[in-house]
Amino acid sequence: MIWKSPVAMVSTGLLTVAFVGVAMSAIRSHGATPAKSGVQRTGLRSGTASTARSTSFFHQAGFKTRALEHPLDPQLEPGDNLVPEKYRPTVMLKAREEFEQERGYRFNKIVRGSKEKKLIALTFDDGPHGEYTVQLLDVLKQTHTPATFFLVGKQVDKYPGLVQLEVMQGHELGNHTYDHVDLTQIPPELIGFELDECDKAIKRAVGVSPRFFRPPGGDYDVNVIREATRRSYVTSLWTDDPGDYAKPGADVVLQRTLDRLENGAIILLHDGIPETVSILPALIAESRKRGYEFVTISQLAKQR
Numbered sequence: 001m002i003w004k005s006p007v008a009m010v011s012t013g014l015l016t017v018a019f020v021g022v023a024m025s026a027i028r029s030h031g032a033t034p035a036k037s038g039v040q041r042t043g044l045r046s047g048t049a050s051t052a053r054s055t056s057f058f059h060q061a062g063f064k065t066r067a068l069e070h071p072l073d074p075q076l077e078p079g080d081n082l083v084p085e086k087y088r089p090t091v092m093l094k095a096r097e098e099f100e101q102e103r104g105y106r107f108n109k110i111v112r113g114s115k116e117k118k119l120i121a122l123t124f125d126d127g128p129h130g131e132y133t134v135q136l137l138d139v140l141k142q143t144h145t146p147a148t149f150f151l152v153g154k155q156v157d158k159y160p161g162l163v164q165l166e167v168m169q170g171h172e173l174g175n176h177t178y179d180h181v182d183l184t185q186i187p188p189e190l191i192g193f194e195l196d197e198c199d200k201a202i203k204r205a206v207g208v209s210p211r212f213f214r215p216p217g218g219d220y221d222v223n224v225i226r227e228a229t230r231r232s233y234v235t236s237l238w239t240d241d242p243g244d245y246a247k248p249g250a251d252v253v254l255q256r257t258l259d260r261l262e263n264g265a266i267i268l269l270h271d272g273i274p275e276t277v278s279i280l281p282a283l284i285a286e287s288r289k290r291g292y293e294f295v296t297i298s299q300l301a302k303q304r
């Protein structure tokens with residue numbers, strides 16, 4: 001059976017779009033290799049479930065990072081090295097954007113879509129989650145809404161079937177590292193491992209590699225940029241973080257999200273939050289009522 005996944009289809013044409021107008025002189029000056037233009041990652045292996053890794057790369061390497069309890073997922077054990085999300089208001093992202101431009105930190109990045117079109121993107125981080133991802137997928141399927149999932153590699157290894165479901169339902173996948181570590185707090189030589197291990201986990205699950213990458217907590221520095229660029233990733237941030245991970249209440253998350261809806265918005269939500277599942281039907285319905293159309297991150301990138 002010849003069947004190309006949506007991820008494979010979008011990945012082949014994406015680089016020409018996402019790299020338009022992006023100078024990388026600053027990256028090269030730090031020794032990174034320019035992004036390769038070829039994408040050869042289209043082979044889809046059907047039904048290849050992976051063997052779950054019992055320990056993370058960091059545990060295997062004997063490397064100690066901050067042992068933080070993940071605030072979202074009781075299934076994750078202390079010491080799993082997951083960093084908690086933290087709120088980054090849009091004004092902070094804009095300030096960083098200006099700082100990067102001043103310093104010449106130009107790299108392949110999408111922070112928002114076109115301001116001219118009423119296209120918006122739903123993104124869900126940190127999954128797949130054993131309980132809530134399937135509920136999210138049900139809502140998205142019933143409402144014919146595409147989304148982008150930024151996956152944590154170790155979660156992918158736990159629930160490869162959910163990742164296969166995401167692809168089969170037409171959603172896009174992104175790399176959110178293997179261990180969900182703060183990439184600016186680990187030795188630079190391990191940043192690449194985090195990206196590669198997540199990539200491998202996704203490949204084991206669905207046979208394709210994502211083209212977008214989102215650093216945990218939105219934290220990155222020049223080393224992270226260099227490693228992402230070497231692997232031809234487009235770093236994907238957001239315009240709207242309603243803070244669902246802090247559990248301020250379903251009504252608050254819904255209202256914050258609707259208040260910040262704008263053309264080209266990238267909405268940051270999370271897989272493991274019951275309130276997020278509960279507000280999703282209303283969020284989708286109200287957004288459409290206001291004339292917005294939901295697209296994946298790669299579709300949003302094409303419209304820039």
Ligand SMILES: [Zn+2]
Binds near residue numbers: 085125176180216217
């Ligand atoms: Zn995250």
